[in-house]
Amino acid sequence: MKYVTIQEMNKKVTNITIESGVAENIYWIEVLRGLWVTNRHFWTNIWWHTFRLAGIKTKKRVSATYQYPEERRPIHHRWRGRHRLTVKQNGDMRCTACMMCETVCPCDCIHITPGESPDPDVEKFPEQFYIDTLRCCFCGLCAEACPVDAIRMDVIETELAGYTRDIIYTREFLLGMDKDRPWEEWKVKREREGVS
Ligand code: SF4
Numbered sequence: 001m002k003y004v005t006i007q008e009m010n011k012k013v014t015n016i017t018i019e020s021g022v023a024e025n026i027y028w029i030e031v032l033r034g035l036w037v038t039n040r041h042f043w044t045n046i047w048w049h050t051f052r053l054a055g056i057k058t059k060k061r062v063s064a065t066y067q068y069p070e071e072r073r074p075i076h077h078r079w080r081g082r083h084r085l086t087v088k089q090n091g092d093m094r095c096t097a098c099m100m101c102e103t104v105c106p107c108d109c110i111h112i113t114p115g116e117s118p119d120p121d122v123e124k125f126p127e128q129f130y131i132d133t134l135r136c137c138f139c140g141l142c143a144e145a146c147p148v149d150a151i152r153m154d155v156i157e158t159e160l161a162g163y164t165r166d167i168i169y170t171r172e173f174l175l176g177m178d179k180d181r182p183w184e185e186w187k188v189k190r191e192r193e194g195v196s
Pocket residue numbers: 101104105106107108109110131135136137138139140141142143
């Protein structure tokens with residue numbers, strides 16, 4: 001394996017060239033080598049897990065398999081994964097529909113429809129506020145960009161995957177007022193608007 005480093009536009013770019021030898025070019029040798037590696041890991045782990053079950057070598061680190069969803073992988077305390085909209089002390093939404101979060105979102109998963117706020121001191125508020133979490137990459141930029149701390153991302157709590165496609169967060173869901181995430185309703189509306 002040869003590493004070549006070049007300087008381009010002040011950025012360090014590393015090109016990796018993998019040079020195959022005679023053994024790598026013979027198909028069956030590589031297949032057998034792959035089988036050997038897989039089998040070695042399989043049997044090694046079987047033995048260590050058996051020892052652990054018998055109370056021997058319990059501190060030895062072996063491959064970890066989480067029995068999801070009953071057993072969940074520990075999440076770092078700084079990981080942020082669940083969007084929320086915050087409210088003021090009087091219970092009104094903080095969001096002023098400034099569109100900063102929608103603009104900054106790299107995955108185009110926030111969709112806001114601004115409307116005139118019923119509060120005369122506030123210019124706008126979001127009549128609709130959707131987050132399509134299947135598109136979300138959980139970068140946290142929306143929470144960083146918000147000038148009024150109206151959108152936050154909770155730590156620890158995960159809402160990454162679902163068994164259905166109904167992981168569209170509505171404004172009410174984000175405010176904690178509703179548990180429904182009406183994917184079908186949202187899909188029909190988006191199709192009617194001609195948005196993919
Ligand atoms: S976390 Fe990132 S990708 Fe997800 S909604 Fe916010 S800005 Fe968009």
